[in-house]
Amino acid sequence: MTQTEASSPLSIAVLGGGSFGTAIANIIAGNGHDTRQWMRDPEKAASCRKLRENTFYLPGVVLHPLLNITYDLEEAVTGCDIVFVSIPSKSFRQVVRAVAPLLSPGTMLISTTKGIEHDSFHLMSDILREETQGMRVGVLSGPNFAKEIVEGHYTATVIASEDEALCKTIQSVLHSETFRVYSSSDVFGVELAGALKNIYAIVTGMAKALGRGGNTTSLLITRALAEMMRFAEAMGADPMTFIGLAGVGDLILTCSSDLSRNYRVGYLVGKGMPLEQAVAEIGQVAEGVNTVRLIKAKADELGVYMPLVSAIHAILFEERPIPEVIRDLMSGAQTFDVAYSAKP
Ligand SMILES: NC(=O)C1=CN([C@@H]2O[C@H](COP(=O)(O)OP(=O)(O)OC[C@H]3O[C@@H](n4cnc5c(N)ncnc54)[C@H](OP(=O)(O)O)[C@@H]3O)[C@@H](O)[C@H]2O)C=CC1
Ligand SMILES: O=C(CO)COP(=O)(O)O
Structure with a gap:
């Protein structure tokens, strides 16, 4: 994908079934994109699909009908323009390594994880670059309690990347009436x-x-x-x-x-x-x-x-x-x- 603005619906995956992954997946689905959320646990995925609620991490929030939940990594990322990685730092590399062979060149990979790798001092964007080739990398971070995002509290965040077009696309896919996305080149x-x-x-x-x-x-x-x-x-x-x-x-x-x-x-x-x-x-x-x-x-x-x-x-x-x-x-x-x- 070369466009800078997501004027038409994109295919977007969110890796991670926790509170933040669920919150952003719900925003993206609400903006009309083909949205897939991957969680590793088949039982949790089945429960979220059936109840249309993530009772484990974000109880009380109705999941958007356009949000597809799966435990199959290949199904989640195949053909995706953007993949958000919302996995704790401890397991981040392991998940990125597993997903790397399934990605098309030029996919935008966005970390939402606020941590440092325990045995290397690498930040998550370093891991994204190390474990994949030919991808476009960005980082999403800001004052963003998942619970308050889904409750519709006015919220702002930052997309950081040296790739200006990536920033614009992420601003477009996440922007909502209650969610603003500022950009930075300082990843x-x-x-x-x-x-x-x-x-x-x-x-x-x-x-x-x-x-x-x-x-x-x-x-x-x-x-x-x-x-x-x-x-x-x-x-x-x-x-x-x-x-x-x-x-x-x-x-x-x-x-x-x-x-x-x-x-x-x-x-x-x-x-x-x-x-x-x-x-x-x-x-x-x-x-x-x-x-x-x-x-x-x-x-x-x-x-x-x-x-x-x-x-x-x-x-x-x-x-x-x-x-x-x-x-x-x-x-x-x-x-x-x-x-x-x-x-x-
Ligand atoms: N929650 C928030 O308000 C915000 C969180 N963040 C950041 O987002 C990142 C993710 O946090 P958050 O969603 O809150 O975390 P949670 O603790 O809510 O959930 C963690 C998720 O990661 C999954 N997970 C853990 N290990 C693995 C693994 N090896 N493979 C696959 N999935 C795994 C868990 O799956 P399982 O249930 O199977 O264990 C669970 O779905 C953190 O770095 C956090 O700092 C950023 C902004 C706000
Ligand atoms: O980063 C967060 C809000 O911006 C969430 O903080 P905690 O990980 O301490 O819950």
Whole structure:
């Protein structure tokens, strides 16, 4: 497909039967496209088809009649113009590797996954490029709770790709009365922002559990943004991307709502629950837990100052008592508020 605007219906697959995959598949089907959603579990697929509801991940939402649900990967992607990959980072490569031989050259592959590969520090767009050849790659990220999208709350997101025509097509297939799609050419920055903000959702969830108020949340969100931008710069990303929807937008959202699974993990740990139990209790993916480990190691390697990352790492993985970690944080050096300047 060479067109830049999806003026006529396209064939689009969404890989992943979770809450976000279901939310975007429903929007796309609602826009009149031939939409297929792939989920690996035949029983869940049969149930979603029969009930026209994903009772496992997005209960209470009627699935659009144009949404075809299948557990057959080949049936899902054959002849598709666009494939969204909405699979947790842990399994992302495995699924992309399986789907790669089934794709036509030039297919648009869009990751919606906000995580980092655990043993490589690769972002999902890296995996898309590594596991396929001749495809067009993009990343979708922004302040987007699946539940609020399907409830029709006014929402905006970002499609990031160096391929301008791809961005325009994705804007067209996802745009609805309640859903707006902005574009960016900074794939790395947008993707990194989506992964990083999950860490600070854990931190703010924990602060909430400890009874901290609005001042504390605001302090945490603002210093989190400073850390994210410092890290981005050290990694060669554009820090300015972090003041957009995929950066500060998603940071504010996930750090202030218990709809965030990462926030809820932090809350439960803050209430004294062991980490593994908290993750199991959530029952859905909380990417931030793995991301904390990866970013702590990378920040140490690069010498990037990330006190909040070090603090949450100490609590989650070094068994340091929360009050002691907070005391250390609050007694650290008091430096400049804004370290960035437009002036040379
Ligand atoms: N939910 C949200 O509001 C948002 C989520 N995201 C991102 O989207 C990504 C997906 O999240 P989300 O949909 O919420 O996740 P969920 O936890 O809701 O669902 C995960 C889905 O992935 C499937 N899955 C897990 N492992 C595999 C595998 N090896 N092969 C095939 N399918 C697999 C699960 O299938 P099964 O049921 O069989 O286990 C399930 O359908 C995450 O990275 C998240 O950060 C982005 C924006 C918002
Ligand atoms: O990324 C999200 C909203 O933009 C969802 O956050 P959680 O993965 O923490 O639920």
